[in-house]
Amino acid sequence: MSKALNEKPNAEPLPVATAAGILLHGRYLAPPEDKDGKIWVRTSALINANAEVLYSMWRDVEAAPLWQEQIEKVTSTGKVTSHWVMRTVAKDNDREKTIEWDSEILRDEPGRRIAWRSTGGESDNAGEVVFEPSPSGRGTLVTVLQEFRLGKLASVWQTIVGRNPKQAVIENLRHFKALAETGEIPRTQGQPHGPRGTIAEIKKSIYGEETTTPPGLNRKAS
């Protein structure tokens, strides 16, 4: 837990065996447990679209800010490498503070699977997304397994990013699904309301309504 922010990179590649590790020889496997400063989150969604389309959406890393919370900009820096900039809710002399990291794709199986890890910078993470046809034959089961090894950052992550990192992964997959299925991400930020009291302001962050909903494709909505 005492790893300083600059002691990167130390994320390891994920195990290569299975579909984000849910099934092994027909047996259900529980998600990995958090320990030694590593936290894991596994989440899945049934999405009404075919695996190739969903794979392409996910693989288009520069489009990630459309559906991933707090991601400000992603720049491709090579065939499998990219640079990520994330907004935080912390302020630095009144300016919005960002954190940045580099990422590389470890496995790239079109229409089936993408695995990645960070290779340096202020976030130490690795992840995998698997696209499988749904047993019903309708839609695709999308499973994400994400690991964060955040050291000091872990304990302050929620404070600076505004959302528990596990919840952020879950919400991002939800946004991805909504965008893939409907072409937009549901939102209430910006709608009218009457005077909020102090408690309502505090509860907003509990509800996760403080985290800016990613834009989806709505930038020219009206």
Add this chain to the structure above:
Amino acid sequence: MKALCWMGSSDVEVHTVDDPTILNPHDAIIKITRTAICGSDLHLYDGFIPTMEQGDILGHEFMGIVEDTGKSVSNLQRGDRVVVPFTIACGNCEFCRKKIWSACDNTNPNAHLMEAAYGYSGSGLFGYSHMMGGYAGGQAQYVRVPFANVGPLKIESDLPDEKVLFLSDIFPTGYMAAENAQIHEGDTVAVWGCGPVGQFAIASAFMLGAARVIAIDRLRERLELARSIGSITVDYSGEDVSVLTALKDLTGGVGPDSCIDAVGLEAHSAQLQGVYDKVKTALMLETDRPSVLRQAIQSVRKGGTVSIPGVYGGLLDKVPFGAAFGKGITMKMGQTNMHNYMKPLLERIEKGQIDPSYIISHRITLDQAPEMYKVWRDKKQNVTKIVIDPWAA
């Protein structure tokens, strides 16, 4: 614009707030011409539904004129007259495709709150807590309608607002309750609660073939309305009236084929169990007062159906599950799959088979709404349904 805001338990106020704007490509802005107060708004007013916040705009039964549309809305144009369903559905997820619209996957921005409470999230609703989406409601002059390409029903005839307004919730809700009751030709159906949803459940039960509908309430004016559309009534407030006995007496000891609980979580009961539920909910040991549900399960015949349009929010105590199992009953429930019913029910209205406006007792301005919430809750002034003209001074 002016809007009715929830400011706390038993406290609603009219405030001037910003006009809504288009936020997403499938949004529309509707100028509201008529809106209503729903029985389920009382669950919010009474503080039974968690995740309400000061300043939330209430209202989920409304209609109006399309003012503006997002770039991906092609089915509506400025000037169209529409009724808007209270459940918001995307039209493209697995649940919408199965026509279980109220279980839509993609319309609740706060789905994680509902997941924590219910395991999975249903669709977003207008003006019905942050857990249910946190969408601003329609007891206001304007409203933003998400997924306007899927929900709003165009009214192309010149039927007055009051005849079609209730397509936004309570008429389809009553109809789905009757459909869920699995009524066969000649059946006897018992309906608890003769408020608006109960009224439409009674009317719909007859439409679906019920030979006899037994309506149960304690308010004279509501029982009268129920008799006016052909049901027989049981006033449970009468001395010595046991609903269970009454239903046995009226069915040759068999029990009703179907029971409809159009009351939900704030049932009143004169019996000991009523006191029990009041105490437990006050101590937060129970969230709902399910005395009607208990009666419905007890009363329904062997192998019968209990249909539940009344809203339940949380954890229920002393539900006679042994009786449910012992009799092998079926229970069906849930938020209304609005989009299945609006068009067919509009056709019934157009053909003159029903005029839903018969339940309206009060026509008010937005400024009168805070006072009328109290009247509605306390069932004063023979109130049966309140309709608001948000532009009337």
